[in-house]
Amino acid sequence: MPIRVDKQVYMLQSEVFGIFLAPKPIKRIVRQEYLLLKVIIGLLLLTGLSPQSLQAQESFQPQEIDIPEQDPESAPTDESILEVADSETSDPEEELVSTSGNVGDIPEQIIVNRFEVVGNSIFPPEQIDVILAAYQDRPLSLAELFEARSAITKLYTEQGYVNSGAYLPPQELDNGTVKIAVLEGTLEDIKISGVKRLNDSYVRSRIERYSTAPINVDELLEALQLLRLDPLIENVSAELSAGINPGTSLLEIEVEEADNFTIRTQFDNQRSPSVGTNRRGAGLEHSNLLGFGDRITFDYINTEGSDDLDFSYALPINSKNGTLRLAYGISSNDVIEDPFTPLDIETESEYLEFGYRQPLINTPQREFVLGLNFSYQDSKTKLLDEPFRLSPGADEDGNTRISALRFFQEYVNRNEQQVLALRSQFSFGIDVLDATINNDQPDSLFLAWRGQSQWIRRLDEDFLLVLRGDLQVSTTDLVPVEQFRIGGGNSVRGYRQDFALADSGLTAGAEMRIPLLRVRKLDGIFHLTPFVDLGSIWNTSDVEIDTDFLASVGLGLNFSTGTGLNARIDWGIPLVTVDKRGDSLQEDGIHFSLDFGF
Secondary structure, eight states, X not given: OOXXXXXXXXXXXXXXXXXXXXXXXXXXXXXXXXHHHHHHHHHHGGGSOOHHHHHHHHSOOTTOOOOOOXXXXXXXXXXXXXXXXXXXXXXXXXXHHHHSOOOOOOOSEEEXXXXXXXXXXXXXXXXXXXXXXXXXXXXXXXHHHHHHHHHHHHHHHXXXXXXXXXXXXXXXXXXXXXXXXXXXXXXXXXXXXXXXXXXXXXHHHHHHTTOOSSOOHHHHHHHHHHHHHSTTEEEEEEEEEEOSSTTXXXXXXXXXXOOOEEEEEEEEOOSOGGGOSOEEEEEEEESOSSSSSOEEEEEEEEETTEEEEEEEEEEEOSTTOOEEEEEEEXXXXXXXXXXXXXXXXXXXXXXXXXXXXXXXXXXXXXXXXEEEEEEEEEEEEEETTEEOOOSTTOOTTSEEEXXXXXXXXXXXXXXXXXXXXXXXXXXXXXXXXXXXXXXXXXXXXXXXXXXXXXXXXXXXXXXXXXXXXXXXXXXXXXXGGGSXXXXXXXXXXXXXXXXXXXXXXXXXXXXXXXXXXXXXXXTEEEEEEEEEEEEEEEOSSSOOOSOOEEEEEEEEEEXXXXXXXXXXXXXXXXXXXXXXXXXXXXXXXXXXXXXXXO
């Protein structure tokens, strides 16, 4: 706020309100002006915007979670990815017999009282006994004796152990006991070709996890299918052939790497009107920076009144894709929406996140993940270029610092017809790094749970049903950045972004994606998307909410291509009448987005 001093006469000029106050001592003038601003802000609140909503809309939300949509076709089932050489599957026991030596002098018929099977580590003895029961306690010819041995080999090969087999070792056959030995197959070597920037140990470690003895072709196929799902791999094929020694195989893998470098651009109107609805953004990503599958990203997004810059780095540290992740971001936001523009409200924010994500179950059809993040956020609010407390929880200088541990769980189940994705997160606020601690205001000591779900079902070719849900429950009052919001293109369409917020809340939505036109040259398709959305919020304490429920129906048009272009426009019709706060497209129920990556 500019202060002009002239010949011992102190004059305070307010550029905001055009008020010239009579000469007074500076301290007294500043105090009165400060009180005046408080009164004026209180009057402006009658327009329907709250200070906490202003700050919440402009602050970073590093803990914000979202379930990315997955196409039901993303679960590969093509068994041609692995070719098994005929020499391995024809009769693996033949090579074993040729090296086992002579069985011994065998009479034309023998009576077998019991079989002794050695070398088996897979099947329970009871299962072996059932197979061999037909060959016991009766006279057996030489052919039937080898037939019993072949029955054990068949048990292995039918279960996918294609390079395992049974044989009759040298022995005396005059005591009623016949020994059958099993040689369980192993991998002699894994040869990898086609990798360029990607370290071949990345591929090797993910195969070796499924190649412990005895080798199972179904498990190898699963490992290869997971590699095909890996965003670092464009395509993969393999051949399993006979090794040099009996019971061994050679696995040769041909890998085609995906493009590592991606440029993303976006344009949408999914930001709060208080800082400008239209977002422009660009991002850079390298998914294999040092050859270990490590991913680095830079993203910049701005609106008329905001600038956001984000950085992240993720490093996989084990063959099950356990990943360490570091993220940092800064944001600068100016409120440009009337009637708050003259107050020159500014929010500066930065966040830091560090976490670990570990899949415990990881198959082409299912994934279950546990993870833990630590997040820290520091936001500062100014009014007329001076620090100012604008929302609950902030200190006298307008600062809010939140430190939290966030324990999350993720589950995905997918097949050719549907995808089910679930996510749960427990957030525990903690008192570290000079976090904000208050006696009777929201602060960094809190406990909240958030759960999200999404189900995509293929009803017909390119005809999809999409259901989604989002729920947050808090046991304490929350600072605005931790609160749940309703309204906007990713919440309840037909209303402005972050129309209302509270400690707890839920949203739900359903939409049909009806195919209209396929553009084969672009590998693209147009979908008509009728939808219905609803949302509700509530506070832990008895703080009243002007509008705590929203609902809408609407229609959208979506166009997506296999080349990275996604465009969407939705028109939502509010079912709950609310007062308009501006003239943006959001106020008219229109939400759009355009994303392109190359």
